[in-house]
Amino acid sequence: MGLLDGKVAIVTGAGRGIGREEALLLAAEGAKVIVNDVGASLQGEGGDKHPAEEVVELVRAAGSDGAVNASDVSSWEGAKALVDQAVDTFGSMDILVNNAGILRDKMSFNMEESDWDDVIRVHLKGHFATSHHAAVYWRGRAKAGEDVTGRIINTSSEAGLYGNAGQANYSAAKAGIASLTWVLARELGRYGVTVNSISPRARTRMTEGLFAEMDTATEAFDKFDPKNVAQLVGFLASDEAADVSGQNFIVFGGDIYATGGFHPVGELHRDSAWTPEELIAAKGELFRGISSGIPKFSFF
Numbered sequence: 001m002g003l004l005d006g007k008v009a010i011v012t013g014a015g016r017g018i019g020r021e022e023a024l025l026l027a028a029e030g031a032k033v034i035v036n037d038v039g040a041s042l043q044g045e046g047g048d049k050h051p052a053e054e055v056v057e058l059v060r061a062a063g064s065d066g067a068v069n070a071s072d073v074s075s076w077e078g079a080k081a082l083v084d085q086a087v088d089t090f091g092s093m094d095i096l097v098n099n100a101g102i103l104r105d106k107m108s109f110n111m112e113e114s115d116w117d118d119v120i121r122v123h124l125k126g127h128f129a130t131s132h133h134a135a136v137y138w139r140g141r142a143k144a145g146e147d148v149t150g151r152i153i154n155t156s157s158e159a160g161l162y163g164n165a166g167q168a169n170y171s172a173a174k175a176g177i178a179s180l181t182w183v184l185a186r187e188l189g190r191y192g193v194t195v196n197s198i199s200p201r202a203r204t205r206m207t208e209g210l211f212a213e214m215d216t217a218t219e220a221f222d223k224f225d226p227k228n229v230a231q232l233v234g235f236l237a238s239d240e241a242a243d244v245s246g247q248n249f250i251v252f253g254g255d256i257y258a259t260g261g262f263h264p265v266g267e268l269h270r271d272s273a274w275t276p277e278e279l280i281a282a283k284g285e286l287f288r289g290i291s292s293g294i295p296k297f298s299f300f
């Protein structure tokens with residue numbers, strides 16, 4: 001008996017890295033899995049079906065069933081074809097893990113228009129397009145009187161929550177995904193759908209050589225193995241997480257932080273507007289006990 005017996009899942013960008021481990025974990029828990037991946041380079045170029053095909057073979061070897069989907073998730077029609085394939089192949093669609101992503105890191109003054117457009121498109125539109133078509137499907141079922149247990153698990157990043165120099169495109173997309181998570185959670189709860197996001201840390205081609213602490217597994221417990229991240233996704237995908245929605249989790253190794261949303265760190269109140277001159281005088285009160293400079297990047 002698996003936690004996800006009888007469920008059908010889609011994992012985007014599941015040919016490699018974190019998505020691969022998510023697909024394998026969901027399959028090990030009994031879900032049938034559509035393994036989506038265009039097989040692009042880290043920068044989003046080219047295409048290769050082989051990584052997704054390999055993952056489907058592993059899904060089957062684990063005793064579940066799966067199928068390859070090579071749609072570009074940032075294509076409206078491709079995202080629709082992905083959701084349709086799950087329903088047509090396995091009879092339903094219960095879990096959508098939005099994970100596919102690319103990187104084009106540059107300082108804002110060096111960034112080209114295409115670097116901005118492509119990263120925002122793959123991450124932000126790539127999350128929304130699939131979620132839109134899944135939402136249409138779940139709402140239709142709920143309106144037809146069926147019990148729906150839908151799950152969307154998005155992939156944000158600490159770069160989105162805190163802002164990372166050199167990643168204007170990526171951080172903005174990931175902050176957008178965190179916000180999109182709140183919106184979708186508010187909209188889809190009435191149809192039986194929960195929506196959460198994770199901000200993972202794991203050793204993949206995306207982080208290779210960037211963080212010394214991630215580079216090699218030094219101890220018996222490999223803290224930055226993407227398998228660790230997949231475990232949280234398994235929980236969020238389950239019926240037992242029906243009361244968890246609109247949340248973001250920073251996750252790596254055995255560490256999980258529920259981050260909540262933006263919240264005030266200082267405040268001013270009165271029954272009339274503050275003029276700029278008055279704000280100069282009140283600045284100390286607004287930032288009492290905290291810095292008025294760039295907020296600390298909590299976890300990097």
Ligand SMILES: NC(=O)c1ccc[n+]([C@@H]2O[C@H](COP(=O)([O-])OP(=O)(O)OC[C@H]3O[C@@H](n4cnc5c(N)ncnc54)[C@H](O)[C@@H]3O)[C@@H](O)[C@H]2O)c1
Nearest residue numbers: 013016017018038039040072073100101157201202204206
């Ligand atoms: N690795 C980390 O520490 C880390 C940290 C924060 C966030 N993330 C996020 O986790 C997710 C997975 O990253 P990863 O580290 O496993 O990277 P990865 O490069 O190993 O995997 C990403 C996969 O997405 C696929 N992909 C790219 N564009 C696609 C598209 N348009 N349609 C379908 N598939 C596409 C790629 O082919 C690739 O297999 C990404 O969203 C990334 O931003 C990763």
